[in-house]
Amino acid sequence: MLLFALVYGYSAAAQKNEIKVGIVAPEISLPTPQGKIVALSSLRGNLVLIDFWATWCAPCVQEQPELKKLYNTYNESLKKGKKLEIYGVSLDSKKPAWEKAIQKLDLKWTQVSDLKFWTSPVAQTYSLEGIPYNVLVDGNGYIVALNLHGKELENFVKASLEEK
């Protein structure tokens, strides 16, 4: 019995951080540059792209104009109540750099960060091994895709929002 409990406990712990399609996206609740706490779950009802990025990550910054294009196209609801939202989670450590980049890149979607670089608990929760990395979450909060970029991401968003 003890052994069972041990083994069960161990496997549960091991699986705790497994991020995969089909599970509910773990909650993230972090401050915006203005200091307002915004929860990932507050965006429920939309297709949500969680974009893990940082201003010190060149490929992440390069991807922002593409995300902007996607956001501009699909943030307008294609069918009732369903649109794309982006939840940008930055692994920056210095607030001025983060704020400046958001302004310069003119990013209109939700931006949050605990300014803890790779020590951020969210990097553990989502088992991040590198950025850019993203997670797509459906209207009910379930993960529907992991780490799609470029045309693949665009096609997925298009298909998700135009279906049925």
Place this chain on the structure above:
Amino acid sequence: MKKLAQQYGFLFLLLFSVTIHAQVKQEPWTESQLMATQELADKINEPGKDKPLIINIGPQAVIKGSVDVGPGKENTNIEKLDKTLSKVDKNRQVVIYCGCCPFEKCPNIRPAFNELKELGFTNAKLLNIPRNIKVDWIDKGYPVTE
């Protein structure tokens, strides 16, 4: 025809290896100037051992006991690095690290390592972080700043 293909194949291989060689040669550090993470972790953990001067030249000082200089891509931080090292013995072991991204994507390590060389540090090391400070340091349970 076959002979021609072989000749071209050889030429291609030659060019390919020259390119690779050139790319390797471009790095300011040599293989022996890379320090393994395990080695640094041991040096930090072992009491009384001659500790190197550990300097963060990336976004945040994650490693226990390291001095925070800031991203090496910024000139002001290279000046900070100069200041930090101004009274340090040129023969002391100095280990710099960033850990934002894999080496090929990191904008900070090259300017900082070049500066160490220019300043004449004979025992300059770059911490070998193949992916990032989370995967290669934090996740391994190595000592981090409180």
